[in-house]
Amino acid sequence: GQQVMQIPQYQHVQEGEDFTTYCNSSTTLSNIQWYKQRPGGHPVFLIQLVKSGEVKKQKRLTFQFGEAKKNSSLHITATQTTDVGTYFCAGNTGNQFYFGTGTSLTVIP
Amino acid sequence: DAEITQSPRHKITETGRQVTLACHQTWNHNNMFWYRQDLGHGLRLIHYSYGVQDTNKGEVSDGYSVSRSNTEDLPLTLESAASSQTSVYFCASSAQGIGNTIYFGEGSWLTVV
Numbered sequence: 001g002q003q004v005m006q007i008p009q010y011q012h013v014q015e016g017e018d019f020t021t022y023c024n025s026s027t028t029l030s031n032i033q034w035y036k037q038r039p040g041g042h043p044v045f046l047i048q049l050v051k052s053g054e055v056k057k058q059k060r061l062t063f064q065f066g067e068a069k070k071n072s073s074l075h076i077t078a079t080q081t082t083d084v085g086t087y088f089c090a091g092n093t094g095n096q097f098y099f100g101t102g103t104s105l106t107v108i109p
Numbered sequence: 110d111a112e113i114t115q116s117p118r119h120k121i122t123e124t125g126r127q128v129t130l131a132c133h134q135t136w137n138h139n140n141m142f143w144y145r146q147d148l149g150h151g152l153r154l155i156h157y158s159y160g161v162q163d164t165n166k167g168e169v170s171d172g173y174s175v176s177r178s179n180t181e182d183l184p185l186t187l188e189s190a191a192s193s194q195t196s197v198y199f200c201a202s203s204a205q206g207i208g209n210t211i212y213f214g215e216g217s218w219l220t221v222v
Contacts, residue, residue: 006151009149030208033210035211042214043152043199043213045211092208096207097154099144099152099154100151
């Protein structure tokens with residue numbers, strides 16, 4: 001079954017509003033990665049978090065790794081139409097790498 | 110520049126036919142993966158390989174096979190295509206070890222009629 005769950009599945013926001021997607025694992029993760037897939041495109045690596053409680057920022061994007069290393073979040077401040085796409089988290093559990101189900105973000109101009 | 114390419118990019122085939130999707134990477138990566146992507150299911154791992162002659166089943170491997178005869182290529186074969194295998198297929202690769210950045214190909218859109 002699915003090891004890494006992601007919510008929400010879909011999110012529509014007005015341009016300028018904030019957006020957050022959450023990633024939850026039933027087991028402790030060695031690390032977590034985030035990917036973005038533009039409509040019709042392929043997933044592209046955004047960032048990796050390794051340490052418990054780690055927070056990283058990329059311009060308007062803020063990534064967090066939970067203290068227990070079982071959850072993570074991606075927050076986008078003041079969304080823009082270029083943020084449209086599906087955001088996937090992915091993490092190690094054991095010797096495999098599992099992708100979350102993804103959150104599809106629509107930004108309404 | 111190193112890259113990962115898939116072919117064909119689009120294919121329509123009939124139920125029962127054997128189909129092979131090619132994947133070629135020039136990153137010299139040990140790890141290669143095949144995923145399928147369907148609405149509501151995200152990216153599901155079909156097969157993966159950690160090196161030449163190594164292949165492993167993922168969570169949705171039934172009806173698919175792979176072979177790894179060299180570092181660069183991991184072809185995915187659908188033995189007898191079924192309509193349930195209509196999907197977008199992504200090949201990916203990463204450097205040796207678990208947890209390295211995964212680089213995806215552009216995807217292959219397969220329709221089984």
